[in-house]
Amino acid sequence: MDVLDLARWQFGITTVVHFFFVPFTISMAFLVAIMQSVWMRTKSERWLRLTKFFGKLLLINLAVGVVTGLVQEFQFGMNWSDFSRFVGDVFGAPLAMEALLAFYLESVFVGVWIFGWGRIPPKIHLTTIWVTAFGTLLSAYFILAANSFMQNPVGYEIDEAAGCAELTDIWAVLTNKVLLVTFPHTIFAAFMVGGGVVAAVAMWHLVRGARNPDDAAPGAPSDRGAFRTALRIGAVTVLIGGIGVAITGDTQGKVMTEVQPMKMASAEALYETAQPAPFSLFTVGTLDGSEALYSIEVPQLLSFLGTGSFDGQVEGINDLQAQYEELYGPGDYSPNIPVTYWTFRMMITMGGLAGLIALWQLWATRRGRVPASPWALRAAAVLPVLPLAGNAFGWIFTEMGRQPWLVFGLMRTESGISPSTSATTVFVSLAAFTVLYAGLTWLWVYLLLRHARPGLPDVTPTGGDAEPDQPDEADADKPLSFAY
Structure with a gap:
């Protein structure tokens, strides 16, 4: 592999791993x-x-x-310096806003929240966690503004003398039509992750208590009621997030068809322009992704998803390739079709399965019931992984579907690589970062499991007298375990 492939692998691995933590933070806050x-x-x-x-x-x-997010910023200078030189004036503006405003709010106020228990007035302490939560939203908005510029460049002009893009309208960058649909889509997907974690942890504790009622500690009834509450909050959050993802995803598809028609065509393996265009449920193509061999389709559905009309026209890969060759010169302007096609479907599948599990959890715990079958534990283990995987597949689709462009229509990916960077240097750093990120991911999972297993902590009420917890009304006349 040459330096370009290695640099792309490095940025892809670090980005996907870092994004395991981002949706968790946004939603859990x-x-x-x-x-x-x-x-x-x-x-x-x-x-x-x-x-x-x-x-x-x-x-x-x-x-x-x-820790995982710091590495990404260094890569812009180490591996992608030509990209930074060309669009740094535009791309760097929202990133600077994120660092100076959003990240500042998160880091400062979460520190006050950590050390403020019992030391500051309760209402001010509560305000700190809300400021932290809204800081995560601001952080996501500014970072997505930078990414949306790469998908649909706006608010700039090219300085021919300097050979770079200059920012002319920061408001256009911050109201990019791609950003306005990507932001809510990303946030709803993040809430599916947080809701999945809450529901999964709560379900595990409920099932453990249901299967081993004799091992329950003296406070077990209160724990049971609290975890039932947490489970239902988590499951409802997953469902609301899933509905939001579906609605915003539909809007995002229409914007994508407008500004990046090649990405939409590649997501559906649509090689020839069609009106109306069918939606591909399953397509088998050649190994090089240049031709579809067999496909199961839903007539007219892609036209509606892409244009809002069941009779709308959706341009195909071959026609778009010809248009781009005429506009930008010779070259291959289609992304990796199999990767784009299947990551799009895996993203949808992961989200749909998470929603179904959350719906089942609500049904299985109705009226005080607690499932005790092994399937309940399996569902609890899988639930947080599904939306995490859906988020990862979604970002792989978003970035791979933009290829061969680093900034759509302005800079091809091979033009953004650092000219002085060697393949050996990138390979060594790629290997080091892969080991580091694998270790951090293991540490993350280990710490989460270690602190989730013991159950709810004993607390000393702070900032006001708390009333002792009471068993759920449903708990009073229901047996502890209901197996399904």
């Missing part, structure tokens, strides 16, 4: 803030214990996530 708000209002010990329990998982994720 809000869920913990909601739990603490409910505790402040009700003074129920249950909500205080849930706040501190899931708050600890949030802090573990934040600590490891920050």
